[in-house]
Amino acid sequence: MIVKNTYGTSVAFSVREFGVIPKEEFTGSALQRKKKPPAEKNSNEKTTPKPKPKADKKKEVKLRFLSKRSKQKIRKKLICFARCYKRLSFVTLTFLNEVSDEQAVNILRKFIDNVKKRSENFQYIWVAERQTKNDTFKGNIHFHMITNKYWKIEKWWNYWLDLQRKNGIIPRDENYKPSSAFDVRQLNSNNIRSIASYITKYVTKNNDKFKCQVWNCSRQVSELYTDFYTDSSFVDEFKKLDAVLKEFEVKDHSNRMIINIKMINLNRQTLPLYKRLDEKNKAIPN
Structure with missing residues (x-):
């Protein structure tokens, strides 16, 4: 055995x-993944261009969700992530108005790219979830992110709201600036039970479906070994x-x-x- x-x-x-x-x-x-060698092109071989899809046919969007395998992978990565850092932050990112899944994940990527530029060794895991308690934007997508970063909340809260406005998410009320849109909680990574409770609440029980990527992590987190x-x-x-x-x-x-x-x-x-x-x-x- x-x-x-x-x-x-x-x-x-x-x-x-x-x-x-x-x-x-x-x-x-991820360091163990075999890299595929680049395909060799034969100069004498003629390539037949692929036919363009007809404009009148709409491409069917396949809904994505967290599979059992993905949930297990996130759980393993998150605990290994927590074992590498003394403290982590749990960040919840919500939107000022209704937003499509595709638009939301595009704004999230822009946010993460900016954080990477302005932070040293920024590592993270994020997971998408549907809002259930907010009756105004019921079913709206939002994101939970666990990071190794200490956040200057006022700075990043304002940036998150400004980024939404620049990308077409305009609040119904001009003065609407909810503090809950950028919510940060500190996690003690030594407390495995608290980490496990977050995994159970936001990952294991998450059966929502989306028209976009459901989760992702930074390169260094993907490279963590999870089993031996x-x-x-x-x-x-x-x-x-x-x-x-x-x-x-x-x-x-x-x-x-x-x-x-x-x-x-x-x-x-x-x-x-x-x-x-x-x-x-x-x-x-x-």
């Missing part, structure tokens, strides 16, 4: 059943600490166990056992 571990979860699986032996100890980083492989002796340490919260198995037709999943309680005793993953991520150059 080989065990694939991430913060709070250990999955033991049968190599005999899956036929997969990991080549590296760590995984989950061990043998079963690693999980035995959690058993000794009585830190296994749940355990369940998947068996084959012969009633042989092929997957064993353990949910681990993350606390002061168990977190040091993930030190190898912390050190691997902190060694990634900025």
Whole structure:
């Protein structure tokens, strides 16, 4: 059996059943993606131009949502992100008026690009969500963003509002400047439970559909390793600490166990056992 571990979860699986032996100890980083070689062009080969789509046919917009796999990936990235910084900020960005999904994400990208230019080592994860409590703009898209940045709220609040106006989001009332449009809360990254509660509230339960990208993160966050492989002796340490919260198995037709999943309680005793993953991520150059 080989065990694939991430913060709070250990999955033991049968190599005999899956036929997969990991080549590296760590995984989950964008640094491990294989780059496709550029396609070679044959000078003698004639290329046939693609026919242009007819103007009268509207392109069907495919709605996007957070898949189960995406939610798991965000959870892993966010906890690894939190382990690299002592403090994080939770930012909620809302709009002054009704806005389309495509327009909203375009304004968000402009905002992030400006923050990058004016901030050193700005790292982030953002997730889209629908408004439910605001009856005036019910269903309007807004964004939650976790960052490693200390925000000068007055400065960035005004910039966020001005950016909306410059991109056609005009408030119904000329004097409408809601402080909630740029809301910032400080997070203590040492408190894994508080980080997990944000993941559950804004990611795990998010089943909204959008006409735009649903989430994204900075390059350095995408490069964080989220998992590592061990043998079963690693999980035995959690058993000794009585830190296994749940355990369940998947068996084959012969009633042989092929997957064993353990949910681990993350606390002061168990977190040091993930030190190898912390050190691997902190060694990634900025």
